[in-house]
Amino acid sequence: RGERDALGDKVAASTAATSTAATAPLACTRAGVLVRQGRPASARVQYARCRDGGAQGAFAAAIGLAELEWLSGDRAAAQVQTQQARARLADIAAAPERWNASIELAGMLVRTGDAHAARALLQSVAPRLQASGLRRDAARARIALAEVALASGDPAHARADADAMRASPMQAAWQPRLRQIEVALAHAAGDEAEARRRLAALHR
Numbered sequence: 001r002g003e004r005d006a007l008g009d010k011v012a013a014s015t016a017a018t019s020t021a022a023t024a025p026l027a028c029t030r031a032g033v034l035v036r037q038g039r040p041a042s043a044r045v046q047y048a049r050c051r052d053g054g055a056q057g058a059f060a061a062a063i064g065l066a067e068l069e070w071l072s073g074d075r076a077a078a079q080v081q082t083q084q085a086r087a088r089l090a091d092i093a094a095a096p097e098r099w100n101a102s103i104e105l106a107g108m109l110v111r112t113g114d115a116h117a118a119r120a121l122l123q124s125v126a127p128r129l130q131a132s133g134l135r136r137d138a139a140r141a142r143i144a145l146a147e148v149a150l151a152s153g154d155p156a157h158a159r160a161d162a163d164a165m166r167a168s169p170m171q172a173a174w175q176p177r178l179r180q181i182e183v184a185l186a187h188a189a190g191d192e193a194e195a196r197r198r199l200a201a202l203h204r
Helices: 002-036 040-050 054-071 075-089 095-111 115-131 135-151 155-166 171-188 192-202
Strands: none
Touching: 002 040, 002 054, 040 054, 054 075, 054 095, 075 095, 095 115, 095 135, 115 135, 135 155, 135 171, 155 171, 171 192
């Protein structure tokens, strides 16, 4: 009887672990929705479950909590979570998923004050995405590079990245962000009239 009980306990534990891993991606999605709804306490509960979803779940939980801390105004905590996400990045085995996670990480690196690391990360993944034929994701990395350059006070690189993005066959998918970059570039150039014109066009 003792052996049967032990075996039953192992089966139950294995089933519970499998169930937890299977529901973790849903918890990750729910957490993101809760953050946008302004429900941080509930989001934290979901991120705790999200963390059980293997390497991608652990990364998603860390990067999600980093955003949550940043939105709450706790930059130090956001930096800690961002570095945790950075440490988890290499654990994501599938290259496309790891490259896209890199783009997410770059966004939080900029927010927490490490634009240099964000740019280096994006520069490493953008050509890989392009070479792999993942044009939409490559375009996402390119526009993120332009945004990082703007955040770093480097309008020349931002302009070059925006121009490359505009020449991309995927540029239509990222028009809203591209137009926001154009507003910021006009402002950086001191052309306030052009910045206002472009800003007004965003709301048409």
